[in-house]
Amino acid sequence: MNQFLILVRGKYHEISPEETQKSLARFGEWVQKTLDGRYVAGAPLENDDARLLRSKTEVLTDGPFLESKEMISGYMIFNAKDLQEAIELTAKCPLLGQYELEVRKLKPMM
Amino acid sequence: MSDQDPDQRVQALVDHLFRHEAGKMVAILTRIFGFHNLALAEDVLQDTLHQALKDWCLGGIPDNPSGWLMVVAKRKAINIIRREKHTRSFASDMDTLLRSEWTTSYTIDQVFLPEEIKDSMLRMIFTCCHPALPIEAQLALTLKTLCGFSIEETSSALLTSESNISKRLYRAKEKIRSEQIDFSVPFGSHLRQRLDAVLLVIYLLFNEGYSTTSDNPAIRKDLCLEAMRLVMLLTESQATRDYPPVYALVALICLHSARFDARIDDENNLVILEDQDRSRWDKDLIAQGIQFLARSASGEKATTYHLEAAIAAEHCLAPDLASTNWERIFNYYTALEELKPSSVVQLNLAIVTGKKDGPEAAIRLLHQLETHKALQHYYLLYASLGEFYQETGDAPKARTYFQKALTLAKTPAIRTLLEKKLIRHA
Numbered sequence: 001m002n003q004f005l006i007l008v009r010g011k012y013h014e015i016s017p018e019e020t021q022k023s024l025a026r027f028g029e030w031v032q033k034t035l036d037g038r039y040v041a042g043a044p045l046e047n048d049d050a051r052l053l054r055s056k057t058e059v060l061t062d063g064p065f066l067e068s069k070e071m072i073s074g075y076m077i078f079n080a081k082d083l084q085e086a087i088e089l090t091a092k093c094p095l096l097g098q099y100e101l102e103v104r105k106l107k108p109m110m
Numbered sequence: 111m112s113d114q115d116p117d118q119r120v121q122a123l124v125d126h127l128f129r130h131e132a133g134k135m136v137a138i139l140t141r142i143f144g145f146h147n148l149a150l151a152e153d154v155l156q157d158t159l160h161q162a163l164k165d166w167c168l169g170g171i172p173d174n175p176s177g178w179l180m181v182v183a184k185r186k187a188i189n190i191i192r193r194e195k196h197t198r199s200f201a202s203d204m205d206t207l208l209r210s211e212w213t214t215s216y217t218i219d220q221v222f223l224p225e226e227i228k229d230s231m232l233r234m235i236f237t238c239c240h241p242a243l244p245i246e247a248q249l250a251l252t253l254k255t256l257c258g259f260s261i262e263e264t265s266s267a268l269l270t271s272e273s274n275i276s277k278r279l280y281r282a283k284e285k286i287r288s289e290q291i292d293f294s295v296p297f298g299s300h301l302r303q304r305l306d307a308v309l310l311v312i313y314l315l316f317n318e319g320y321s322t323t324s325d326n327p328a329i330r331k332d333l334c335l336e337a338m339r340l341v342m343l344l345t346e347s348q349a350t351r352d353y354p355p356v357y358a359l360v361a362l363i364c365l366h367s368a369r370f371d372a373r374i375d376d377e378n379n380l381v382i383l384e385d386q387d388r389s390r391w392d393k394d395l396i397a398q399g400i401q402f403l404a405r406s407a408s409g410e411k412a413t414t415y416h417l418e419a420a421i422a423a424e425h426c427l428a429p430d431l432a433s434t435n436w437e438r439i440f441n442y443y444t445a446l447e448e449l450k451p452s453s454v455v456q457l458n459l460a461i462v463t464g465k466k467d468g469p470e471a472a473i474r475l476l477h478q479l480e481t482h483k484a485l486q487h488y489y490l491l492y493a494s495l496g497e498f499y500q501e502t503g504d505a506p507k508a509r510t511y512f513q514k515a516l517t518l519a520k521t522p523a524i525r526t527l528l529e530k531k532l533i534r535h536a
Contacts, residue, residue, distance in 0.1 A: 008168065012160055016260030017128035020159045024123065027167040044165040074168040098163060 001079050003040065004086040007102040008074035008095060015098060026094035034092050035078055042076035073099075077106070123175060126332070128159065130339070131176055132258030135183045137230040141221055142187055142208070144201040145237060145286055145293040148255075154186045184222055188215060201293070231256070232347050233293050235340065239308040240291050247282035248311050249318075250275050257336040266329050268318065295349050305350060309359050312337050313415070316363050320370070322521070327378050334370060338363050345402075354409030357402045358416040364399030365422035368392040380523045384431045396426045417446045436466040453484040461494050469498040489518040493528060 015023075031039050050071065052060040080086035083105055090096075090103045132155055139151035161182060172178040191200065195209050207217040220226060238251040249268060253259040254275075261279075265272045285291075296304045319333025341360050344350040372390035373381050403419050421442045428434040443459045457479055464472025476495050485491045496511035509532065516528045 008164065010160065010164075012156075014156060015159050015163065016263065017132040017159065017258040018126070018260065018263065020163050021123065021126070021128045023163055024166055024171075042168045044168040074164050076168065095164070095167060098160065 002082065002086075002108065003106040004078055004080050004083075004090075005104045005106055006042075006076040006078070006090055006093070007072050007104065008076070009070055009100040009102065010073055011098060011100055013098060023094050023098070030093055034089060038079040038089070040077040040079060042074065044074040045072060047071055047073055123171065126258075126335075127175055128162070128179075129258035131179045132159075133234075133256045134227055134231060135179065136255055136258075137234040138221055138227055139183065139187055140293060141226075141230040141233060142191075142201055142204065142218060144199065144205075145291070147198065147200065148283060150190065150198075154183060154190065157186055158183045180222060184218060188218055191218075228343065228347055229295070231343055232295050232349065235308055235343070236295055236304055237286065237291060237293050239304075239311040240286070241304070241307045242289055242291060243282050243285055244278075245311070245314070247278045247285075248307075249314060250278045251282045252311055252315065252340075253333075253336070254279055256340065263329060263332075266326050267333050269322065297349070301349065302353060305344075305353055306355070308344070309341075309355055309415070312341050313359060313362075315340075316366070320366055327374065331370065334363070334367055338367060354406045355413045355415050357406035358413055358419050361399045361403035361406055362415050362419035362422060364395045364402060365419060365426050368395035368399065368426060374523075378523060379526045382527065383425065388430065391426065399423065399426065412445065412449070414446060414450050417442050417449065421446075434465070436462055440466055453479065453482045454488075456482070457485060457488070457491055457494070464494075464498050464501075469501040472498045473502070487518055489515040489520075489524060489528070491515075492518065493531075496531065 054060065078086075078089070080089060083103070086103050086105070090101050093101060095101060135155050135158065136148075136151050139154050140148055143150050158179060162179060166172070166175075191208050191214055192211075199205055200208050204217055204221075207213040221230065234256055235252070238255055239248050243251070246268075250264055253264045253267060254261070259267065261272050261275050265275045268275065295301075316334055316337035319330045319337065322330065338360075341356065341363060344356045345360060350356060368391050369386065371392075372386045372388070373383075375381050399419070400423060403416075403423055406416055406419070409416075421439055424435055424439050424442070440459070440462045443455060443462055447455045447459060457476075460472050460475035460479060463475055473495065476491060476498065479485050479491060492511045492515035496508045496515060499505075499511060500508040512528055512532050516525060516532070519525045519528055
């Protein structure tokens with residue numbers, strides 16, 4: 001079993017209140033039924049407090065690449081057999097549509 | 111928080127939480143930014159919804175979801191005011207206070223207090239239901255802005271296209287701006303007149319949800335619930351709660367809603383009054399409706415809401431169809447016809463006469479109504495004729511009229527109902 005990381009990046013299409021509620025419910029279902037015990041961890045990230053460090057002394061605020069909509073604003077870690085399965089599972093995530101999801105395999109340390 | 115079972119927590123959310131909070135948030139934000147910045151208020155709402163979706167999915171549902179939404183919206187409002195105070199003007203009565211760094215947060219905190227939230231909602235109701243706007247625009251604006259409906263949901267609720275709704279909303283907002291309609295609760299002699307306009311919008315929303323059937327039954331029920339929520343708000347606000355017609359309308363809505371589920375079967379077909387399982391009527395709603403009806407009786411004159419609520423009460427209180435007091439219902443319809451004459455009320459009068467005095471009396475009246483322009487293409491007139499001819503034992507005539515009704519019925523639910531009658535009486 002391998003671990004995979006999903007990076008959540010905003011696209012922000014207009015969303016209605018009722019859609020928001022339905023997406024939340026679908027997300028719960030996705031974790032419960034689709035991931036079915038494979039969910040490991042996840043957290044949202046604070047968008048306003050990003051700092052980019054270049055060296056011990058050089059701190060960039062809202063670095064040059066940080067167009068807020070493209071910012072990584074959350075992550076999830078889950079288990080999957082291989083990349084193929086990880087992609088299939090991610091493709092069913094209800095956050096797609098409002099967010100872009102980048103799936104990366106975590107390197108197993110020997 | 112990520113160890114919490116996300117499914118369990120998501121399920122715990124109240125139905126339509128976001129829709130209801132959206133109405134509140136837009137009202138509060140518009141109170142702060144001013145109506146000319148309604149689009150900005152809607153942006154902040156969008157931003158808050160996105161953040162809720164992401165944070166609640168990845169981090170878990172907060173213990174107090176409504177509180178979370180309000181705090182986030184408030185923070186975003188403060189940020190916008192700090193960032194844009196040199197380029198924008200805000201609500202005129204607090205503009206100065208918002209501009210000073212000393213008072214920004216304090217002023218905004220005040221607007222987010224529970225009593226003030228109600229006040230903002232009330233201002234929004236009066237603005238959306240302003241008589242200077244065409245009634246269709248009032249309905250659309252109320253659903254979109256106060257009830258948190260999307261354009262798609264609004265168009266489905268009002269049975270028109272999305273582009274139509276967008277146009278209506280755009281023109282309504284322009285008109286509010288160009289006519290400088292105040293974002294306020296009217297007072298003095300204006301209040302009652304404006305309140306009548308508000309009651310009419312709520313009544314029409316409810317009717318749209320209750321009496322039309324479409325392929326989207328969920329949205330019909332939502333409409334009725336929204337109408338109920340808006341009218342309840344009027345009973346809770348000091349400015350509006352002393353006006354008897356408010357209670358008459360609440361009573362009307364409660365008494366009809368009590369029968370909402372019983373009049374639709376499992377296949378989304380309409381069930382007529384005589385076939386309804388009365389044990390499925392909501393006893394609590396009926397009791398509430400009766401209480402509100404009693405409270406509404408303090409006014410100097412009965413409105414159409416009073417009379418319609420009284421008719422609904424008669425039906426709700428009859429343990430079965432046979433014990434319906436048709437005499438009293440007849441009197442209410444007669445009063446209704448005097449207050450606001452209409453062909454539909456006359457049609458109802460004819461039907462009630464039939465229940466009271468026998469089918470021949472009804473048939474005579476119904477045939478007279480055939481010449482009415484407004485009823486000529488109304489299926490109910492012919493369905494009623496079919497029904498009463500059936501009672502007299504004239505099956506061929508009954509069939510003729512049921513068939514005529516069938517050709518005029520507009521919705522599938524009503525067609526199914528009539529087809530059943532044709533089969534039953536074949």
